[in-house]
Amino acid sequence: MERRVRVAVANDYEIVVVGVAAMLSRYDDLEVVDMFIVGEESPSVPIDVVLYDTFGREAVDQVQLKELVSTPLVHHVVVFTLSWADPMVQAALQQGVRGVLSKALDGDELAERLREIARGTSIVSPPPHGRIASGTGRDWPGRSFGLSERESECLVLLAAGLRNSEIAKSLYVSEDTVKTHLKRGYRKLGVGNRAQATSVVLRHPSFTGRMDA
Secondary structure (H helix, E strand, C coil): CCCCEEEEEEECCHHHHHHHHHHHCCCCCEEEEEEEECCCCCCCCCEEEEEEECCCCCCCCHHHHHHHHCCCCEEEEEEEECCCCHHHHHHHHHCCCCEEEECCCCHHHHHHHHHHHHCCCCEEECCHHHCCCCCCCCCCCCHHHCCCHHHHHHHHHHHCCCCHHHHHHHHCCCHHHHHHHHHHHHHHHCCCCHHHHHHHHHHCHHHHCCCCC
16 A cells, blocks of 8 residues: 655644644545744654645745755645645745645645645646635634635735835735735725724634634
């Protein structure tokens, strides 16, 4: 029997890594052997593929990618992203990642891409027909408020102190799009301004939960 593909999920938010791990747990030939908070720890066992989720990041953290790619226990690194733009994809590939996958992929499609990458195939899988949307089966901070993943990303970056123009640059969208996401996010959070939204993001368990040590 062929050995199961050993996968790790990496991000800054517990709910993100747990959500992706839960989605992948449905596949008998994939084994999620580690989940870790980026910047705080490293994989604890040999990993075939690290799925690096870009949620809540200012673009793709090139330093973190470089560290993951050079980690002895990691065979391949894959960027998993809702944002999609050629400069982002090229920057990630130049760091030595094995693939860049859109979050528009559903569970079956993601599992198949991970199998191919584990076998050594390099894959760039953009959203179909230019559609930028979250695939099914995952979770993200603030979803309990009814936030879309993009609205949540915008709010997380806002709480980190970024201006609208900086959020737009980070997520490869227009500033008007950021304003629309934030307006909808405020309404769903029940707040009226940036300060109130920041307070919710920094204090509510849906956003602040961390893995147990």
